[in-house]
Amino acid sequence: MSGPERSMRTPLGRVRHHGAAGEGTGHFIAQRWTAIALALLAPWFVVNAALSIGGGSYTAVIDFLTDPVNAVGVILLVAVSFYHMALGMQEIIADYIHKPFSKIALLLLNAFVPFVLAAGAVFAVLLVNFGA
Amino acid sequence: MAGARPDQRPISPHVSIWRWHVTMASSILHRATGFGLYVAALGLALWLMAAAAGPQMYDPLMAFLMGPLGQIALYLIVAAIAYHLANGIRHLVFDTGAGLAPSEADTTAWFVILFAIAVPIGLWALLTFGGVR
Numbered sequence: 219m220s221g222p223e224r225s226m227r228t229p230l231g232r233v234r235h236h237g238a239a240g241e242g243t244g245h246f247i248a249q250r251w252t253a254i255a256l257a258l259l260a261p262w263f264v265v266n267a268a269l270s271i272g273g274g275s276y277t278a279v280i281d282f283l284t285d286p287v288n289a290v291g292v293i294l295l296v297a298v299s300f301y302h303m304a305l306g307m308q309e310i311i312a313d314y315i316h317k318p319f320s321k322i323a324l325l326l327l328n329a330f331v332p333f334v335l336a337a338g339a340v341f342a343v344l345l346v347n348f349g350a
Numbered sequence: 351m352a353g354a355r356p357d358q359r360p361i362s363p364h365v366s367i368w369r370w371h372v373t374m375a376s377s378i379l380h381r382a383t384g385f386g387l388y389v390a391a392l393g394l395a396l397w398l399m400a401a402a403a404g405p406q407m408y409d410p411l412m413a414f415l416m417g418p419l420g421q422i423a424l425y426l427i428v429a430a431i432a433y434h435l436a437n438g439i440r441h442l443v444f445d446t447g448a449g450l451a452p453s454e455a456d457t458t459a460w461f462v463i464l465f466a467i468a469v470p471i472g473l474w475a476l477l478t479f480g481g482v483r
Binding site: 268 | 396398403409412416438473477
């Protein structure tokens with residue numbers, strides 16, 4: 219606990235702050251903490267959603283999403299899982315796509331699409347709860 | 351090339367002479383299920399937006415999900431979540447340095463695969479015979 223400099227990053231890594239993929243340790247750590255969070259959120263959602271709205275009716279979905287605990291849980295699930303999956307896809311793209319243009323284009327797409335859809339999904343949950 | 355080598359020890363194994371390991375399958379499946387769940391999560395966002403948009407948007411989507419193709423997709427998504435969850439925990443254990451001996455890694459890989467087969471069957475049985483509506 220020697221001051222604010224305490225970090226999992228090595229001094230050399232902090233100076234250069236570029237690994238093979240442009241960065242490294244931050245990605246690794248973010249992938250792990252989102253994984254731990256999702257190990258709780260994902261099974262909670264699957265079991266709860268299946269039991270509450272297994273029949274698939276519209277009213278069942280609205281009932282499910284207007285429960286405050288479910289609403290917060292779904293928003294957390296979307297936020298954390300979309301971050302986790304963007305990190306994972308970034309790794310897949312870095313591994314398999316080598317042409318610079320294709321790689322940059324796919325990395326940009328992977329940076330934007332999950333954010334856009336996550337924002338839409340969170341707004342949808344809010345709309346169900348507070349909308350007209 | 352080969353003549354320049356001072357000894358005849360085997361070089362890195364080539365794909366064509368590589369024996370299939372369950373740990374190999376577990377690694378490939380982790381990436382494959384992760385990729386699949388990426389698509390599924392985009393579907394989750396669309397599903398939430400359809401629910402917020404109202405029945406006229408939601409009902410056609412739900413008709414698809416309750417149909418045979420949708421049910422197969424949901425079944426596979428649950429299997430993929432179960433696999434990626436269990437194997438993800440396996441990898442978090444690996445990160446601590448534990449469980450990396452070949453025999454242990456083989457055993458846990460098989461356990462993860464069996465878990466991924468059992469979970470969707472279990473959830474389906476719970477929904478069908480569990481007496482919950």
